[in-house]
Amino acid sequence: MRQGSSATALRKHEPPELTTRLHIDQNDPFFFDHPLDHVPGMLLVCGAVGLVRAGAGGESGDRCRAAMTFRSICELDPAPVVLVSGGERGRIAVTQGPVTVADGWFEFSADDDLPARGSRTDPGRRAPANAALVHRSRDENIMIGAPEQGDGHVTAAVLPPSDGHALAGRRPGAHAVEYLIEAGRQFSTWLPHRLGEWPLDAHMLWIGVTADLPMRLPRSLPVALRWQQAPIEGDKAKFHFDLIAADGRGPVLGSLRFASKMLGPDEYARFRGDIGGER
Missing domain, CATH: 3.10.129.10 (Hotdog Thioesterase)
Known part of the structure; x- marks a missing residue:
């Protein structure tokens, strides 16, 4: 950064x-x-x-x-x-x-189990997810492709940013931890909006993230995040994502866990007002 x-x-x-x-x-x-x-x-x-x-x-x-x-x-x-x-x-x-x-x-x-180099055909940059559903306005900041559903899972391709981007990382040729986490954050935002019916004007408070990620995963290997579909209920959400090769083959490469809470516009305004009063 x-x-x-x-x-x-x-x-x-x-x-x-x-x-x-x-x-x-x-x-x-x-x-x-x-x-x-x-x-x-x-x-x-x-x-x-x-x-x-x-x-x-x-x-x-x-x-x-x-x-x-x-x-x-x-x-x-x-x-x-x-x-x-x-x-x-x-x-x-x-x-x-x-x-x-x-x-x-x-x-x-x-x-010792990480692939030494990418050995799959790069499918090219996927169509990005809807910007409003991942709370982004610039196309270059969207880090996931439009998620796809099938076989009880929802899968989102990771879209690495261009060189020079704030999240591009400092290890040439390797997937950066920074954009893998951001891809997970965007996926954890898309899911409640799209499948949990959280309104688009909702504010999401990020509660926490847990990561288990490879540091030297070759960028030449396209990757994706996969979520086993489950009900999204209420105003809190927790997600576990597996990091996998984009073609779905091979072992799980890592994982991400996210927790967040939704506040409506009025509730968020009261929440921010309470914080301002405390400080």
């Missing part, structure tokens, strides 16, 4: 402890793809991913397991601070003044 010159990364002791103050650019074409009254969760995730990567010294393992829980809305000001402690495994915290807005953990491990 792009950060301003005020960002700092300070190694304090071993195991390493790193901090960075995130730069909030409301003109950023991805993170602020549309107007927001708060810092988006993906900006916090990307800040944590970058700092975890720095803490590992560029020698991270083949697979990363991690989780983040969002405990409070992150306001636009003051700039949040990300803290990562540990090298191969450790803790994550995102604070804003005295408030912990998110926290979690991570660990790296070896994985």
Whole structure:
């Protein structure tokens, strides 16, 4: 992710402890793809991913397991601070003044079962999902193809962003953790709207994400996210997605879990007003 010159990364002791103050650019074409009254969760995730990567010294393992829980809305000001402690495994915290807005953990491990290179025919970029259903306005920020239903599953192709995109990652030729998580977030947004009848003007509060993802999966292997279809009821949703080859063959490559809550426009306005009063 792009950060301003005020960002700092300070190694304090071993195991390493790193901090960075995130730069909030409301003109950023991805993170602020549309107007927001708060810092988006993906900006916090990307800040944590970058700092975890720095803490590992560029020698991270083949697979990363991690989780983040969002405990409070992150306001636009003051700039949040990300803290990562540990090298191969450790803790994550995102604070804003005295408030912990998110926290979690991570660990790296070896994985001898990952494909060394893509061996399937790339079907080309799929038609993207409907922008309104994934809460995006720019086509280049849509990370999933239009989901397809069949055999009790719903499957969405992952659409890697172009080079230079905020989520393109820093490892050429490999699927980036950043856009795989964003693809899962968009899929977890599409499903409640399309299959759970959540209205399009609903606000979705991201509660948490858990990831088990390969770090060196060749980008030449097209991938997709697959969800075993189940009822979506009420104003809360939880999803487990398998990361698979786009052609459906071979073993499961990783997984993502998402939890979110829906608020209607009036309920969201009251919720934001209550937070403003508390702060």
